[in-house]
Amino acid sequence: MTPPARAVFFVSDGTGITAETLGNALLANFPGFTFVRSTIPFIDSSKAARAVKAEVAGAAEAAAEAPLVFLTVKNPRVRRELGDVQGVVIDLLAGHLTEVEAALGAAATEQLSGYHGVGDAERYFARMRAVEYAIEHDDGQSLRALDQAALVIIAPSRCGKTPTTMYLALQHGLLVANYPLTDDDLPMDALPRAIAPFAARCFGLTTTPQRLSQIRHERRPDSRYASLPQCAIELRRAEDLYRRNRIPFLNSSTKSVEEMSAVILQSLRLRA
Structure with missing residues (x-):
């Protein structure tokens, strides 16, 4: 029997493209599941994070399974705000960012990511x-x-x-x-x-x-x-x-x- 559709949120402090790309790459390994995807970009404040939590909570109440929440949010304060969201959080930056910092011997900038912005x-x-x-x-x-x-x-x-x-x-x-x-x-x-x-x-x-x-x-x-x-x-x-x-x-x-x-x-x- 096919499992019920699972709500998936891609939450980012930028455009959301990285969260979508990495998240979908992981979800592609589970072809037997159906996912209802939502992308929420530019979550760069506690107020925006609380709005995300409310949206995820609404999806959680309407479904039998907890939503999956893929994060690419760098600001520690905003990430903490999202820490108790009513879903299964997959933080796509946590750990990896620390590893890169250690390898380069430098701290990551606190500015929002410019990977999908004008940048260079x-x-x-x-x-x-x-x-x-x-x-x-x-x-x-x-x-x-x-x-x-x-x-x-x-x-x-x-x-x-x-x-x-x-x-x-x-x-x-x-x-x-x-x-x-x-x-x-x-x-x-x-x-x-x-x-x-x-x-x-x-x-x-x-x-x-x-x-x-x-x-x-x-x-x-x-x-x-x-x-x-x-x-x-x-x-x-x-x-x-x-x-x-x-x-x-x-x-x-x-x-x-x-x-x-x-x-x-x-x-x-x-x-x-």
């Missing part, structure tokens, strides 16, 4: 420039400054080019373009002329015909574009093109954007 201004603006570049070069819309791209993602329409491009730009600050392989491109033996000079920077995506047909039907129902035979032909031709031109590629049908990005970075040795 140069790195932040590099990421913003990468996002602008990704938007301009999405789906082959622009070929301007294509030589500046660290990576060109190629694939038939609706194989996951855009979300992967945007993730790599925003998360890693990489200049990434993506280019669609159309009916005109796929019967050819060589890469399309626009991207052929950048073959060494290209990475291909594919998927299953069934998955591609399903996604395309949401965009253009009952069209040739979305038909299973058309999807199968395009994918087969794309994979042939990748192999002929020695373009590394992966199947996106069962992988998250994060997983695909990690494979691409490793394959093309783009990690900083």
Whole structure:
């Protein structure tokens, strides 16, 4: 029998992204459970902490099991305020922060974490420039400054080019373009002329015909574009093109954007 849904709170003095990322990485090890997730960011005062306690208490009263509360709160006073929350607290900084302090021989700053803020201004603006570049070069819309791209993602329409491009730009600050392989491109033996000079920077995506047909039907129902035979032909031709031109590629049908990005970075040795 499947256990009842368990309330989960990600509580942070910052954006909550770190708490979500680490907390969800732990929860992923328990696929038999259903979780109802809530993120509560910017908890940087006792007053805000008391509001969190009230919200968690409400969830605890409505459920058979105590909520899980993942914390990334650095201020000791706020953490103490949250110490008696009506849930199971998993403090994702406690202990680890002390270990890093000991290793570095220095005390952690009392300022709120800037990991997901502007922080290093140069790195932040590099990421913003990468996002602008990704938007301009999405789906082959622009070929301007294509030589500046660290990576060109190629694939038939609706194989996951855009979300992967945007993730790599925003998360890693990489200049990434993506280019669609159309009916005109796929019967050819060589890469399309626009991207052929950048073959060494290209990475291909594919998927299953069934998955591609399903996604395309949401965009253009009952069209040739979305038909299973058309999807199968395009994918087969794309994979042939990748192999002929020695373009590394992966199947996106069962992988998250994060997983695909990690494979691409490793394959093309783009990690900083």
